[in-house]
Amino acid sequence: MTLFILRRLGLGVVILFVVALMLFSLMHMIPGDPAVVALGSRSTPEMRLAFHQMMGLDRPFYEQLGLFVGRLSVGDLGVDVWSRRPVLTMIAEVLPHTVTLALASFAWAVALGVALGCLAVLYRGRWPDWMIGLFSIGFVAVPSFVVSLYTLLLFAVTLNWLPAIGAGEMTDPLGYLKALILPSFAIGIGWVGYVSRIVRAAMIEAMNEPYVRTLQSFGVAQRRVILRYALRQSMLSVLSVIAIGFGGLLTGSVFAEIVFSRPGLGKMTYDAVITRNFPVVMGTVMVTAALYVTCMILADILAAVLDPRVKRALQ
Amino acid sequence: MRKAQQKTQPVLEIEELSISYAGRPAVSNVDLTIQPGEIVGIIGESGSGKSTLAHSILGLLPPSAAVTGKSLSLAGTNLLGAGGSAFRSVRGPGAAMVFQNPMTTFSPLHRLGDQLTELLWRETNLSKEEKRERIVAVFKQVGLSNPVGRLSNYPFELSGGMLQRVAIAAALMMRPSLLIADEPTTALDVTMEAQILHLMRELRTEAGVAVLMISHHLGVIAEICDRVVVMYAGRVVEQGSVEAIFAQPTHPYTKALFACEPALIAPGLHRMPVIDHEALRTAREGRNMA
């Protein structure tokens, strides 16, 4: 089991390395001084000099890469071009907000998605199944930032039920939660349709398994067969698909943070892009990639734990 | 109460049963009666309709199957044209089934103890502990080693033979009037097959359960059945006691079946016998067998 985890971690590290490599190459492939490329034409000579020193732009390419990787492994993501604050500190400040947002959205999507998927299977072929199907297809079509805008429009502007700006303070849990509802709902709802379709399809496939016939032959109630056995079986495929979709959640959170003016990784990256603050962007991209890869690994481990056959095979 | 009924009523009574899928007949005009404590075998090739017949007894056919006939009654209850709830009431105490592939009979994600406890859903007056005791008892009855340990095993941890014993145990646990075994030994090797058949003979003696054994293998039928029903192309072509049929098969198909049995073919180099379906079809139409 530990070997399995180690292998996944190793692959994750390799992927992160490739991402860093790609960013580096991009920086160098564009003609001109990489400092100007990264920081824009409005950057001051001091900023460019500082950038040069930080990245070691005078040295050969592989040395620069090695320097970057070396700094990464000790957690040094460089410094903000304008404020000279360490990027890592800046990220650490906003990361909790993004993570809470992503988790809350995930919770919405899974809870609603699984519930709707089960409903669709329980009433298969009848009108609830139909309605849920239509709803699912419809919501896949609406991009996350549009959903955020609509949610903002409906609940904050028109109905004025919930706050529309900011995240509140962590020290005020109730206020924080109130501010979390709309953005997480906006992101999550985009995934509910997707999740419910996957759950429905996986459960229908599970219902074709031979052991379902066994259960039926002993008179076990259909509802119980679906909810206790088919659901468990379908969770395996559902989880791996959801894990892949987690990237979509991160994407959605970027837009949601901007629309709802929440502090977070996405908003910070966006602000950095506007101000040509390349080290910050580089830092956030690496952190996001690391988060993403971690989720993949966790999903793989979770799948292994849930299926006792895989778990036994790994031990 | 059940003993008294057994003296008067057949366990299973099927009259003129026909089953078809979208107009294509799978079973045509079958009569079958099983008395309490009998072991009846149905023999036929794949596609003869024997499995379909077995599944129809418990209503396990897909919704596209059209079931018609004069009667289909299990332990006195008429199930022809019945809905899901009627079948649910007989599944288990009326008849319990053992399927062909023991490896896929149970859910791979739940422990066997939990699954069998699930199957005892009817016994609302029993506590979880009491249910476990009943399962352990029936595990012992089918000859499983370490019965208590088996409760926490997952299906993939057991061999095919052991899993089939668990399946038989599950069926017995319901104290059914009829045990339907759909080719229970086809997926097992010869030694395991011998053990399972031996087990079934013992169970008939000890528990008085009637058994409907489906097989395509003459040897299995010969081993444990009292009566045999020969099916071909959805019809019953011959039935009678095992001794009578084996000694004197009358129908051309039965004769062909015996001729093809490897154990009955004399050693030596000669052409393998083949069942001539064309000849059988014309013979059937000629004879106008119902």
Place this chain on the structure above:
Amino acid sequence: MSEAISTMHVATGFNERRTFRIARTLRQVLSTPLGAIGLVLVVSITLVAILAPLIAPYSPTAISVTNRLAGPSVAHWLGTDQLGRDLFTRVILGTRTAMTVALVSLAAALAAAIPLGLIAGYGPRWLDGLLVLIFDSLSSLPMIMFGLAIVVLLGPGVSTVILVIVAYSVPSYARLVRAQTLSLKARDFIRAEQVMNASSLRILFVHLLPNVVGPLLILACLDISTVITLEAGLSFLGLGVKPQVPSWGNILSDGFAVIRNTPVPVLVGSVPIILATIGFTFFGEALRDALDPKLAKEKTA
């Protein structure tokens, strides 16, 4: 010489079969309600994009400060934005922006992905491994983050948007081409040994491309909705096309700024995106079902 003639025969025979197949596929797509809706939407959007300058009643940059944020009226069917520009015009021209960007970037992505996939499938193992690693790494990043990284280096603008879309799309197309190449390599391996090396490559093209065109087309069609969304998203962030150039994303971001005054611009900017996404998704799925009926049967089970 005889080979040249035989390939020509194959080509013409194939073309004839292809036109018949297109008609049949279209009919099948129209037979399902979702497919019909998708086709109608796709065709309408394409028509609007092509005819945009002819349909638009006003100039997209005609500012009228006195007429800002007017609601829908006879003169302005969808009202005006915060600079008094007619929203209907901007939406129509935004269609053209969306479709142009989508088609150009998809074409570029395909142009890059097909050779990459071929090299990965046909070339040495180490190169294949390297390319697959790059594909996996690219697709393991949320596209918006990598997109933002590209934007910070290249500056906002249409070409950046196209590059981001290409970077996002190439891995999945290349993987498809690679898979087809691998399976074909296994199959034609024996034949390739018997024939000269040069023509084995030609066989690869004659056999590979037809096999791969279908799935690629479906993938591209389903992808168009994502691409349009990506362009709109980047424009919404102000990182896409220039603010004067009409784009659905621009309309949305302008609308977002005035969302507390009037919801009209936000609604006006978002509905086309939704329609386009629905249209291309439905059409793409119906196309997939039509071209591979085996998959369709599994879906309806």
